[in-house]
Amino acid sequence: MFLYVVLCFLDFVSHTNAATLSFERNKQSVDFVGFFWQITDIHYDGNYSISGVPTNMCHQSTSKLNNGTKLGIYGDFLCDSPWQLVTSAIEGMRANNAEPDFIIWTGDSIPHVNNSELDRTEVFKIIGNVTRKLAEVFPNISIFPVLGNHDPYPANQMPPGSDGYYGGILKNSHWENILDSDQQTQFNNGGYYSSYIQSNLRLLALNTNLYYQLDTLVKDMEDPAGQLAWFEKQLIDCRSKKEKAYVISHVPPGAFERLARMSWFYPQFNQQYLKIIADYSDIIIGQFYGHEHTDSFRLLIDQHDEAINTMFLSPAVTPWKSTLPGVGANNPSIRLYSYIKETGVVIDYKQYYLNLTEANSLHKADWKLEYQATEAFNIPDLSPTSLDRLSESFRDNDYMFNKYLVINTVGYDTNPQCNSTCKRNQICAIRQLNLDRYADCISGRRDTTFRPVLTTHHHHGKPDRKPVPRYMFYIIGSMAGVILLLTILFAVLCFNRGKRRRVPFKYGRFAGPIN
Ligand SMILES: *[C@@H]1O[C@H](CO)[C@@H](O)[C@H](O)[C@H]1NC(C)=O
Ligand SMILES: *[C@@H]1O[C@H](CO)[C@@H](O)[C@H](O)[C@H]1NC(C)=O
Ligand SMILES: *[C@@H]1O[C@H](CO)[C@@H](O)[C@H](O)[C@H]1NC(C)=O
Ligand SMILES: *[C@@H]1O[C@H](CO)[C@@H](O)[C@H](O)[C@H]1NC(C)=O
Ligand SMILES: *[C@@H]1O[C@H](CO)[C@@H](O)[C@H](O)[C@H]1NC(C)=O
Ligand SMILES: *[C@@H]1O[C@H](CO)[C@@H](O)[C@H](O)[C@H]1NC(C)=O
Ligand SMILES: *[C@@H]1O[C@H](CO)[C@@H](O)[C@H](O)[C@H]1NC(C)=O
Ligand SMILES: [Zn+2]
Ligand SMILES: [Zn+2]
Numbered sequence: 076m077f078l079y080v081v082l083c084f085l086d087f088v089s090h091t092n093a094a095t096l097s098f099e100r101n102k103q104s105v106d107f108v109g110f111f112w113q114i115t116d117i118h119y120d121g122n123y124s125i126s127g128v129p130t131n132m133c134h135q136s137t138s139k140l141n142n143g144t145k146l147g148i149y150g151d152f153l154c155d156s157p158w159q160l161v162t163s164a165i166e167g168m169r170a171n172n173a174e175p176d177f178i179i180w181t182g183d184s185i186p187h188v189n190n191s192e193l194d195r196t197e198v199f200k201i202i203g204n205v206t207r208k209l210a211e212v213f214p215n216i217s218i219f220p221v222l223g224n225h226d227p228y229p230a231n232q233m234p235p236g237s238d239g240y241y242g243g244i245l246k247n248s249h250w251e252n253i254l255d256s257d258q259q260t261q262f263n264n265g266g267y268y269s270s271y272i273q274s275n276l277r278l279l280a281l282n283t284n285l286y287y288q289l290d291t292l293v294k295d296m297e298d299p300a301g302q303l304a305w306f307e308k309q310l311i312d313c314r315s316k317k318e319k320a321y322v323i324s325h326v327p328p329g330a331f332e333r334l335a336r337m338s339w340f341y342p343q344f345n346q347q348y349l350k351i352i353a354d355y356s357d358i359i360i361g362q363f364y365g366h367e368h369t370d371s372f373r374l375l376i377d378q379h380d381e382a383i384n385t386m387f388l389s390p391a392v393t394p395w396k397s398t399l400p401g402v403g404a405n406n407p408s409i410r411l412y413s414y415i416k417e418t419g420v421v422i423d424y425k426q427y428y429l430n431l432t433e434a435n436s437l438h439k440a441d442w443k444l445e446y447q448a449t450e451a452f453n454i455p456d457l458s459p460t461s462l463d464r465l466s467e468s469f470r471d472n473d474y475m476f477n478k479y480l481v482i483n484t485v486g487y488d489t490n491p492q493c494n495s496t497c498k499r500n501q502i503c504a505i506r507q508l509n510l511d512r513y514a515d516c517i518s519g520r521r522d523t524t525f526r527p528v529l530t531t532h533h534h535h536g537k538p539d540r541k542p543v544p545r546y547m548f549y550i551i552g553s554m555a556g557v558i559l560l561l562t563i564l565f566a567v568l569c570f571n572r573g574k575r576r577r578v579p580f581k582y583g584r585f586a587g588p589i590n
Contacts, residue, residue: 109176109416112168114209114409115325115365116223116391119201120186123150123157132188133157147435152404152487155186156393160407160440161205163429164392165212167442168409171427175411177272178216180209181365182223182284182325187395190229195240198228199247206249218253222266223325223366224284231289233266233282235299241266265300269309272321276419277313279306281324283364286344294341303347310355319360319419322352327364327386332371332483332504333402335496335517339366342510349508352384353377361414361421362386368397368405370426370482374462374506382463387412387424390485394431406431406485409442421457423449428485446482466505469498476501 120132125146127133133146133154150160168178184202185193209218224231227240234240241263245251251259254268261268266282284290285299293299313320328348330338340348352359352375362384368391375384389410396404407429414421428445448454452475454461469476476498480491483501493501503516 107416108413108422110172110411110413111175112172112178112409112411113181113363113365113387113389114164114168114178114392115181115389116183116368116393117161117164117205118155118186118225118391118393118395119158119161119184119205120155120188121158121201121204122186122188123154127154129153132186147431148438149429149431149434149440150394150407152394152396152431155395156407158204160392160394160429162208163434163440164407164409164442165208167427167429167440168411169212170442171409171425171444172411175213175216176416178209178213178218179323179363180205180218180220181323181363181389182221183225183365183391184223185225185230187225187398193228195228195243196247198226199243202226202244202248206253210249210253217270219270219278219280219323220250220253221280221324222282222284224287224289227284231284231287232292233284233287233290235285235290235293235296236265236301237263265302267300267302267305272419273416275318277309277318277320279309279320279322281306281322283324283326283328283340283348286328286340286348287326288339288341303344303351307351307355310351310358313358314355318358320355320358321361321363321419322359323363325364326366327373327388328352329373329386329508330504330510330513331367332501333369334399335500336514337399338510338513345508345510349375356383359384360419361412363412364388365391368393368395370405370408370485372462372466372505373508374459374466375508376463376506382459385457385459385462387421387457390426394487403484403488405487406445408445408485423447423457426482426485430486445486451478451482466502469502469505 120134122132122134123146124133124135125148126135127146128136129146129151130153133151146154148157148159149163150157156164168175184205185198186201206218206220222233222244224233226244227233244266245254245259245262250262254262255270258268258270265285268280270278270280272278282300282302285293285302298304310320312318326339328340328345330336338345352362356375364386365388367388369388370390371388373386373388374382375386377383390405390408392407392409394404394407396402409427410424411427412421412424425447426445427442429440429442434440448457452465454465465475469479476493477491480493480501481489484491499517499519503513507513507516
């Protein structure tokens with residue numbers, strides 16, 4: 076009886092809701108959904124040669140003894156991107172969506188060569204080559220760039236403050252053509268700036284290379300280039316103006332998922348950075364990084380084991396096989412996100428890729444859809460809650476975890492072998508950005524990877540409950556009374572309605588034989 080009344084009530088309400096919902100859906104399918112591209116880790120190598128030697132980064136063989144292997148025109152898994160691959164990737168973006176709302180370009184345009192082979196002028200030129208091509212293919216689209224750890228000279232030595240380097244990037248790498256004058260002024264202070272995507276959505280373009288452990292210039296600094304203070308100030312401003320924010324940067328916080336105990340930031344910066352993200356997780360509704368070359372994501376999980384924010388890690392354009400042991404290579408990739416324009420909420424992304432082997436053998440670059448996130452992972456959206464459930468499911472759902480592993484290398488490894496150590500590395504990196512918790516997770520000292528069972532949770536996680544005050548009983552008592560009255564009221568209403576209308580099938584299914 077009570078169930079019937081509830082179902083009838085739901086039916087009643089659903090008529091108004093159904094109309095709103097279908098409106099929402101229509102809204103999203105027309106121009107209420109926006110799109111933007113992410114391109115990252117291009118690592119353009121001007122010395123790539125199809126007659127080069129793979130063990131020498133595919134550079135022209137210097138030894139007359141070696142006649143040179145015939146390498147692919149689009150590149151090789153042992154090498155960085157030839158120009159042909161760079162242009163192909165940017166044209167692949169245009170082929171798959173020529174009119175994005177904007178483009179984020181998250182750094183690392185310089186090849187993985189020794190410092191001795193480069194200088195600042197060369198670095199500016201290489202980045203400038205990529206800037207030109209992007210601006211040429213997308214002349215009327217906002218391009219938001221950030222620097223990668225390979226982009227300064229010498230590599231990784233990002234200057235912590237105003238320096239000729241930043242001015243050089245603006246001038247000689249042509250960023251003055253894609254950033255407005257206000258952004259340029261900010262950028263000159265340390266490679267970071269803010270912009271507006273739309274009136275209620277701010278873009279915070281950070282230079283997290285300043286926290287990277289290989290940057291020796293920042294080692295003993297408290298706040299390199301004053302960026303942390305600036306970051307927080309921007310977020311405070313967003314909060315007071317009721318704006319949301321996207322964060323774009325190159326190096327992500329946390330650890331690498333393909334190796335144990337390899338974190339990127341200096342520990343103190345990792346902690347400070349995460350604290351800001353956590354404190355403003357209601358403002359930050361999207362975070363986009365590169366650097367790892369692999370396809371992954373991160374969840375910021377608070378001390379109550381609540382997933383409160385997501386970081387998207389987009390894979391690289393360069394197919395280059397990492398020199399780190401066991402890390403591997405990847406197919407070249409570009410990524411298209413979709414978001415609700417009104418709110419800025421990221422709802423999905425499509426990962427496009429170039430099958431490098433196939434492109435080289437066909438002499439034709441066909442940038443295809445690799446997967447669409449919500450569909451491949453069978454999740455309703457990309458909210459922290461959904462990605463929390465997904466990453467938890469990796470423990471027991473071999474099918475889904477395996478799918479993720481193939482995606483992790485952009486299909487370079489189509490039959491990944493991942494034992495329990497490898498699996499732990501993956502899941503701990505995704506779910507534990509705090510380095511202490513990450514270390515506990517990796518060592519297995521504490522199973523922080525997965526939500527603890529309730530009983531232990533009360534001991535460790537949350538403070539003891541306070542006794543329930545007496546007035547709460549009165550409140551609950553009177554609410555129960557109101558619910559009882561409402562039930563009777565709706566029972567009367569429903570029985571009258573029931574004479575005229577049938578309960579729709581979808582509720583009838585649960586309610587048993589009504590008719
Ligand atoms: C290189 O090419 C020459 C002439 O085609 C040939 O005689 C020689 O054996 C080749 N060397 C190697 C290492 O393949
Ligand atoms: C860089 O230098 C090291 C040591 O001098 C050398 O072994 C390596 O081959 C060089 N790498 C490149 C890409 O030239
Ligand atoms: C490319 O080759 C030239 C000529 O050998 C050399 O001077 C330059 O350093 C190389 N550049 C890179 C990025 O390896
Ligand atoms: C890169 O930029 C330099 C300097 O502007 C130019 O000479 C060179 O042709 C460019 N290379 C490519 C592949 O566009
Ligand atoms: C870019 O915008 C300008 C001015 O709005 C317009 O005249 C031009 O045709 C646009 N170019 C392209 C390629 O859409
Ligand atoms: C790429 O193409 C090769 C050769 O056509 C094929 O064997 C391989 O499965 C393809 N990889 C992906 C990820 O589609
Ligand atoms: C998993 O594989 C790695 C590398 O192949 C190996 O070092 C490690 O000991 C293996 N772990 C387990 C639990 O077998
Ligand atoms: Zn890179
Ligand atoms: Zn990098």
